Amino acid sequence: MFELIRKNLEAKIDISDSEFEIFSSVLKPKIVKRKKDLLRGGEICKFSAFVNKGCLRSYFIDDKGVEHVVQIALENYWISDLHSLFTQQPGQIYIEGIEDTEVLLLYQDDQEDLYLDIPIIERFFRKMYAMAYVSTLERVNRSLSEPADVRYLNLIEKHPDLIQRVPLIHIASFLGITPESLSRIRKQQSGKS
Amino acid sequence: MFELIRKNLEAKIDISDSEFEIFSSVLKPKIVKRKKDLLRGGEICKFSAFVNKGCLRSYFIDDKGVEHVVQIALENYWISDLHSLFTQQPGQIYIEGIEDTEVLLLYQDDQEDLYLDIPIIERFFRKMYAMAYVSTLERVNRSLSEPADVRYLNLIEKHPDLIQRVPLIHIASFLGITPESLSRIRKQQSGKS
DNA sequence: CGTCTATTTGAATGTACTCAAAAGCGGTGG
DNA sequence: CCACCGCTTTTGAGTACATTCAAATAGACG
16 A cells, blocks of 8 residues: 555655555555546645555636646646645635546645654655746746647656547647647648658 | 845745745846846756846847847846746846846755755645736737837836836837837827927 | 537637838937 | 937737637546
8 A cells, every 4th residue: 555655755765664654554544546537726735645555636727717737647646736735715626537536645734743753754854845936937848949749749748658548638628729720730730741 | 135035925925934044045146237138048047036126127039130128127027038047948038137136046856855844835836826927928019019109108007116126228129119110109199298 | 329518610800010211218428 | 408329119911829619539527
């Protein structure tokens, strides 16, 4: 149950068996079925979710009622509505299963406690947030400086598995284009290989 | 010299006089003149910079030789090339003075030492990176879901002072549009007030 | 097998872009 | 102190890319 998340921690910090024991004891396993919500817009987010198996997406709905995919989380990724989590205000974010998914929930209250009991956990999240910040900055830069077809190529290069498992309609939304545009991009690219 | 940065810390953590004494003792003040570089693409970034007075921008140059503004930092903001800082690989980022600017440099080696001596400093950066991550996510979402004129309105609403101090050419780049487009957006908006 | 959703295709539209050039503005040196 | 130079901003015309709307096709799930 906890092998994957232990590796996820160990990629950034050294953690002892006893420390990990404490850490894993506060995790709450949960199944999120395909098309079911783990979090709904308007709710106050209380947890961060680690994807142990399966796939989730987060999205929000704009004024015109259009969905915009914020994040796609396969195994070994963390997902949450951090804005709502930190402010404890109702958020805009929905988190939904793309497949039947097994998550480990870390509630914010427990996370704060862990910072006190196991300082190395605070280091872990410091590094995680910093890296998430860096890669999101890169995503902004790409979305502002590169045309859609290049962004798509870059995505399938970095995450070839996404295309197999995630409906194109969500990938299009993640890239900030319409499904029609993505379809045309793919047609064009299959022609020139 | 250190009043502003102390307030910056205290917005996220409680820090004692003696702790702040240690913290401030490793800061390196520096002047960055208008149009001069604090960091150049290709260099390995060794520090985070706190803007005490003045204004900096960071940018990178794409394959076609076009500049893209990543961040604009007024007083009380931190700026760096975190990707290069964390990997200690040569980065793509330039950091340049928009005005004559007074910065406080925190070198990464010192920052790591501070984490050990003053754990609360690790908490500070954990919070800072998390918030930077959240606001960058919001920026991606806007850049993918909103037209340029709305993004511009949102920017001047949040940072009215930017328009006074930062050339429009840099604001356009930050918004991901051309200076010509920004000029037309501004003309249109001045018409309908 | 039928229904619902995802994907593709087509045609018309619109937003932002490129290229080119003029006008405005600020800083510097004579 | 003023004139000049360079950079920023504006304006115009034509173009490209992605969008919208509509509809047909294909696939997946129960």
